[in-house]
Amino acid sequence: xxxxAKPGTxxxxxxxECVKCQRIHDADKLQNVCPCGAPLVARYRLAQLRDCLPRAxxxxxxxxxxxxxxxxxxxxxxxxxxxxxxxxxxxDVPRLGAALGLGHLLLKDEGANPGGTFKARGAxxxxxxxxxxxxxxxALGTNGNAGEAWAMYGARAGVETVVSMPVDAQxxxxxxxxxxxxxxxxxxxxxxxxxxxIRRGTQEHGWFxxxxxxxxxxxxxxxxxxxxxxxxxxxxxxxxxxFPTGGGIAIAAMYKAFCELRxxxxxxxxxxxxxxxxxxxxxxxxKAFREGRRDSDFCHGASTFAxxxxxxxxxxxxxxxxxxxxxxxxxxxxxxxxxxxxxSQAAELEGVFLCPEAGAVVPGVRKLxxxxxxxxxxxxxxxxxxxxxxxxxxxxMPEFPIVGG
Amino acid sequence: xxxxAKPGTxxxxxxxECVKCQRIHDADKLQNVCPCGAPLVARYRLAQLRDCLPRAxxxxxxxxxxxxxxxxxxxxxxxxxxxxxxxxxxxDVPRLGAALGLGHLLLKDEGANPGGTFKARGAxxxxxxxxxxxxxxxALGTNGNAGEAWAMYGARAGVETVVSMPVDAQxxxxxxxxxxxxxxxxxxxxxxxxxxxIRRGTQEHGWFxxxxxxxxxxxxxxxxxxxxxxxxxxxxxxxxxxFPTGGGIAIAAMYKAFCELRxxxxxxxxxxxxxxxxxxxxxxxxKAFREGRRDSDFCHGASTFAxxxxxxxxxxxxxxxxxxxxxxxxxxxxxxxxxxxxxSQAAELEGVFLCPEAGAVVPGVRKLxxxxxxxxxxxxxxxxxxxxxxxxxxxxMPEFPIVGG
Numbered sequence: 161x162x163x164x165a166k167p168g169t170x171x172x173x174x175x176x177e178c179v180k181c182q183r184i185h186d187a188d189k190l191q192n193v194c195p196c197g198a199p200l201v202a203r204y205r206l207a208q209l210r211d212c213l214p215r216a217x218x219x220x221x222x223x224x225x226x227x228x229x230x231x232x233x234x235x236x237x238x239x240x241x242x243x244x245x246x247x248x249x250x251x252d253v254p255r256l257g258a259a260l261g262l263g264h265l266l267l268k269d270e271g272a273n274p275g276g277t278f279k280a281r282g283a284x285x286x287x288x289x290x291x292x293x294x295x296x297x298x299a300l301g302t303n304g305n306a307g308e309a310w311a312m313y314g315a316r317a318g319v320e321t322v323v324s325m326p327v328d329a330q331x332x333x334x335x336x337x338x339x340x341x342x343x344x345x346x347x348x349x350x351x352x353x354x355x356x357x358i359r360r361g362t363q364e365h366g367w368f369x370x371x372x373x374x375x376x377x378x379x380x381x382x383x384x385x386x387x388x389x390x391x392x393x394x395x396x397x398x399x400x401x402x403f404p405t406g407g408g409i410a411i412a413a414m415y416k417a418f419c420e421l422r423x424x425x426x427x428x429x430x431x432x433x434x435x436x437x438x439x440x441x442x443x444x445x446x447k448a449f450r451e452g453r454r455d456s457d458f459c460h461g462a463s464t465f466a467x468x469x470x471x472x473x474x475x476x477x478x479x480x481x482x483x484x485x486x487x488x489x490x491x492x493x494x495x496x497x498x499x500x501x502x503x504s505q506a507a508e509l510e511g512v513f514l515c516p517e518a519g520a521v522v523p524g525v526r527k528l529x530x531x532x533x534x535x536x537x538x539x540x541x542x543x544x545x546x547x548x549x550x551x552x553x554x555x556x557m558p559e560f561p562i563v564g565g
Numbered sequence: 566x567x568x569x570a571k572p573g574t575x576x577x578x579x580x581x582e583c584v585k586c587q588r589i590h591d592a593d594k595l596q597n598v599c600p601c602g603a604p605l606v607a608r609y610r611l612a613q614l615r616d617c618l619p620r621a622x623x624x625x626x627x628x629x630x631x632x633x634x635x636x637x638x639x640x641x642x643x644x645x646x647x648x649x650x651x652x653x654x655x656x657d658v659p660r661l662g663a664a665l666g667l668g669h670l671l672l673k674d675e676g677a678n679p680g681g682t683f684k685a686r687g688a689x690x691x692x693x694x695x696x697x698x699x700x701x702x703x704a705l706g707t708n709g710n711a712g713e714a715w716a717m718y719g720a721r722a723g724v725e726t727v728v729s730m731p732v733d734a735q736x737x738x739x740x741x742x743x744x745x746x747x748x749x750x751x752x753x754x755x756x757x758x759x760x761x762x763i764r765r766g767t768q769e770h771g772w773f774x775x776x777x778x779x780x781x782x783x784x785x786x787x788x789x790x791x792x793x794x795x796x797x798x799x800x801x802x803x804x805x806x807x808f809p810t811g812g813g814i815a816i817a818a819m820y821k822a823f824c825e826l827r828x829x830x831x832x833x834x835x836x837x838x839x840x841x842x843x844x845x846x847x848x849x850x851x852k853a854f855r856e857g858r859r860d861s862d863f864c865h866g867a868s869t870f871a872x873x874x875x876x877x878x879x880x881x882x883x884x885x886x887x888x889x890x891x892x893x894x895x896x897x898x899x900x901x902x903x904x905x906x907x908x909s910q911a912a913e914l915e916g917v918f919l920c921p922e923a924g925a926v927v928p929g930v931r932k933l934x935x936x937x938x939x940x941x942x943x944x945x946x947x948x949x950x951x952x953x954x955x956x957x958x959x960x961x962m963p964e965f966p967i968v969g970g
Contacts, residue, residue: 223628223652243674243917244656247628249649255723269648272677275918276954312916318660327967332954338963339912346967357969507744511717512648513680549681549737549954558743562732562751564762 172209173233176200176376179479187233190293192374199373199476201416202233202380206423215395215426223247225281225384231420232285232384233377239292241317243274245284246384250392250541255509257540260522261529264539266398267512268389271547275309275336277515278385278410278545283309285381286370287317296320299367300374301355303406303467304329305546310370311342322367324354329467332550350462352472372407373476379413386417389541390427397432399538402525404517404545405436405491406471408445408480415483432541434489435533436480437524439464439496444473445480449491454478465496465554466516468545490533498523503548503555513548577614578638581605581781584884592638595698597779604778604881606821607638607785611828620800620831628652630686630789636825637690637789638782644697646722650685651789653677655797655946660914662945665927666934669944671803672917673794676952680714680741682920683790683815683950688714690786691775692722701725704772705779706760708811708872709734710951715775716747727772729759734872737955755867757877777812778881784818791822794946795832802837804943807930809922809950810841810896811876813850813885820888837946839894840938841885842929844869844901849878850885854896859883870901870959871921873950895938903928908953908960918953 176185180198185191187202194200209230221227225246234240249269257265270278287310290298299322300310307323314321323337327346337344347353355371362369372378390397397418403411411434421427438446442462448455459472474480484491494502502522506512514522521542528534548554581590585603590596592607599605614635626632630651639645654674662670675683692715695703704727705715712728719726728742732751742749752758760776767774777783795802802823808816816839826832843851847867853860864877879885889896899907907927911917919927926947933939953959 220624224654242656244654249629251647251649255721269679272679274674274677274916276681276952312912312918315913315916316660324968331962332957334963334965335957335960336912336918336953338965339909339918339960340916341913344963344965346965347969348967349969353969504744507717507741508720508746511679511720511745513717513741513744547681547954548741549952552737552740552957555740555744557736558739558749560739560743560749560751562753563729564752564754564758 170229171233171235172204172206172230174203174205177203188293190290190295190368191376192369199479200376202376204231204420206420210424218391225381225388228384228387231387233380234285234288234292236292239288241288241291241313242284243280243316245273245280247388248272250389253510253512256506256522259505259509260526261536262525262534262540263537265525266539266541267544268385268541269544271515271544275312276547276550277305277309278382279306279309281381281384282306282378283313283381286310286375286378287313287319289377290368290370290375291317291319295368297322297367298370299358299361300369300371301325301351301358303351303470304333305468308333308336311337311340314342315340322358322361324357326350326354330550350470350472372409379409379416382410382413383417385410385543386414387421390421395426397427398541399432400435400534400540401432401543402435402437402521402540403543404469404520405438405445406469406517407474408436409474409476410543411436411483412476412479415486431487434483434487435528436484436489436491437520438491438493439466439469439499439520440493441496442470442472443493444477446491446493448477448481449484454481456481466499466520468517469520490528492524492527494520494523494527500554512544514544515546515548515551516554518544518546575634576638576640577609577611577635579608579610582608593698595695595700595773596781597774604884605781607781609636609825611825615829623796630786630793633789633792636792638785639690639693639697641697644693646693646696646718647689648679648685648721650678650689652793655794658915658917661911661927664910664914665931666941667930667939667945668942670930671944671946672949673790673946674949676920676949680717681952681955682710682714683787684711684714686786686789687711687783688718688786691715691780691783692718692724694782695773695775695780696722696724700773702727702772703775704763704766705774705776706730706756706763708756708875709738710873713738713741716742716745719747720745727763727766729762731755731759735955755875755877777814784814784821787815787818788822790815790948791819792826795826800831802832803946804837805840805939805945806837806948807840807842807926807945808948809874809925810843810850811874811922812879813841814879814881815948816841816888817881817884820892836892839888839892840933841889841894841896842925843896843898844871844874844904844925845898846901847875847877848898849882851896851898853882853886854889859886861886871904871925873922874925895933897929897932899925899928899932905959917949919949920951920953920956921959923949923951
């Protein structure tokens with residue numbers, strides 16, 4: 161039996177709710193999606209927490225995302241599978257900001273996470289809760305980074321992990337999955353094909369599907385990025401947050417988090433505008449946004465060297481678009497060449513080495529400033545979702561003089 | 566004019582001292598080494614700090630290494646060039662510990678630093694202080710990681726950086742140095758040859774030499790790893806700390822830090838035993854230790870795939886050996902094959918992906934336990950000096966089934 165922890169001492173998780181039909185589901189058994197087909201999200205006893213957990217109580221807690229444990233779904237402390245992910249740096253990038261026409265630009269450096277990407281957050285939360293609820297073999301379709309993160313946390317938890325990803329995934333990702341003894345299947349195709357493979361395996365072999373939004377708790381890990389930005393800004397929020405966007409679920413997760421923070425009374429006033437940057441070769445959100453729609457079309461022939469941005473259709477696209485509309489956000493697209501130039505600019509001006517996905521934010525911000533969508537005096541946070549170390553092929557091999565010997 | 570900050574409000578740096586002849590030098594001008602040829606180290610007004618800075622005052626500070634700013638050499642807050650390096654995770658690796666015969670093994674995960682290695686600490690401190698004191702072009706010989714870190718922090722500070730390293734340095738390191746616009750020279754040879762090249766350039770072009778211990782402040786950044794371990798263990802220390810060891814300066818730096826902590830009254834009792842793990846193909850400290858000597862011989866034909874361990878002779882070797890002897894530490898060697906197996910073991914059991922240097926600690930610990938040098942009930946910290954993401958060639962490319970399409 162799992163005891164419901166008291167607010168202030170453990171998870172305040174109350175129930176799961178379908179984001180479409182609002183039906184309520186038991187949070188204390190393994191769940192995938194609602195019978196109606198839509199994702200489930202976790203709901204907490206926020207009113208109770210508001211009374212008993214002042215935000216100042218967090219100040220003494222360890223510097224990782226489990227400092228928000230009342231707002232995370234794991235019941236028992238000893239269920240937490242952690243490598244101290246999260247509470248990543250948020251710092252000024254003044255020279256890059258000036259080059260982009262901004263007076264105050266901050267970088268949230270998710271490359272500091274285990275495995276070098278923000279995917280560690282969803283994996284830590286998802287693995288912890290899946291194991292707590294009795295899953296023994298988890299499976300996901302991925303472009304690479306999420307699969308690698310689940311392989312890592314799966315190894316640490318001692319749970320079997322099945323990963324399916326496009327055959328052109330990063331080599332380092334394949335090596336880490338192998339090192340962590342994940343069961344890997346490569347598909348000739350896109351992440352959507354990888355997801356199809358997992359769905360079939362779920363039916364045939366009883367794997368527990370942990371692909372994006374096919375279970376409720378990865379989202380909960382991702383949302384902590386919003387808690388952290390608010391706390392790191394002393395419980396204020398920036399004017400704009402800019403995301404590299406493939407599936408876009410980080411945007412939906414952070415919107416959920418800001419709603420929770422407001423309900424807790426920890427923040428007040430306007431939300432940050434949530435802005436998505438997509439690759440020109442795969443921009444279903446940009447098209448939907450241009451057309452004022454609340455869902456997206458499948459992007460046929462999706463193509464970009466930034467693997468994580470190559471998501472032809474996001475399960476949960478409506479949640480992402482809702483978050484963008486609700487916050488008066490926007491969507492912008494950039495070319496692969498602009499991404500490469502963005503990586504160079506961040507390295508040259510700030511010594512920061514971004515992965516291609518995060519590199520997309522650099523030209524994205526420039527376009528938003530040029531078009532007046534972001535004002536030059538606004539406080540802007542760019543999400544550096546991953547570490548450039550993972551993508552050796554994204555930058556050309558330099559030629560340097562060889563001396564002596 | 567640089568004002569001497571009051572203890573408790575800024576750096577308590579007092580002077581520089583030669584580690585050999587004890588001569589005192591001015592800390593507020595650019596200095597390399599003592600006229601006697603030996604390294605200079607920073608000394609602080611610890612007695613004053615002891616009276617006015619309780620260790621509990623740190624609890625509210627930001628989670629990076631600048632939380633120890635009174636004990637770091639940078640005078641002005643606005644001189645600090647930081648990407649929020651340090652205060653890296655320290656966490657249990659229980660399954661790896663059990664496999665190595667230990668009841669309590671912790672990993673200090675330095676891979677979370679900017680650039681993925683502990684070298685960020687020395688670079689942040691060194692760049693900050695060099696720029697504060699007026700350096701405009703800094704230069705260093707390196708096996709790669711330190712050069713990359715200086716290139717990154719140099720770019721962020723807007724200071725020119727010259728890096729010389731062996732021609733077989735990691736490709737990713739070369740790409741990052743190029744991205745950060747460092748001036749790079751490759752040498753056919755070892756880090757010692759790279760250092761010779763820099764020394765000549767220093768004389769010819771007036772570069773400021775920031776190679777290991779050729780300036781006093783990189784050491785100060787590295788020492789913060791010891792502060793953090795003590796603080797993260799609630800101001801106690803482990804029984805043993807195990808280091809992958811090339812130049813070994815982290816050992817000397819952490820020994821200095823533990824001495825400072827004792828003088829401050831922040832820790833008491835015995836120091837941790839500081840243990841070095843070297844590669845069989847380059848083990849000058851192991852030889853010196855075996856022979857009971859206080860300095861090391863140049864290791865001709867030094868060879869290991871763990872680049873950072875390939876230091877044929879460390880400038881400051883006597884400081885490293887002194888720290889090992891003073892703490893009743895030890896030195897052990899491991900083969901390249903054992904290192905590869907160690908990387909696999911950490912990934913499989915804990916989901917942790919170590920760089921080759923850090924991977925060396927895994928078989929090192931096993932040997933130390935087998936030989937009774939570490940007791941199975943002792944608290945052991947292994948230094949995970951860097952992220953495996955940086956070394957794609959260190960692990961073989963797996964073959965996975967290709968499905969569908």
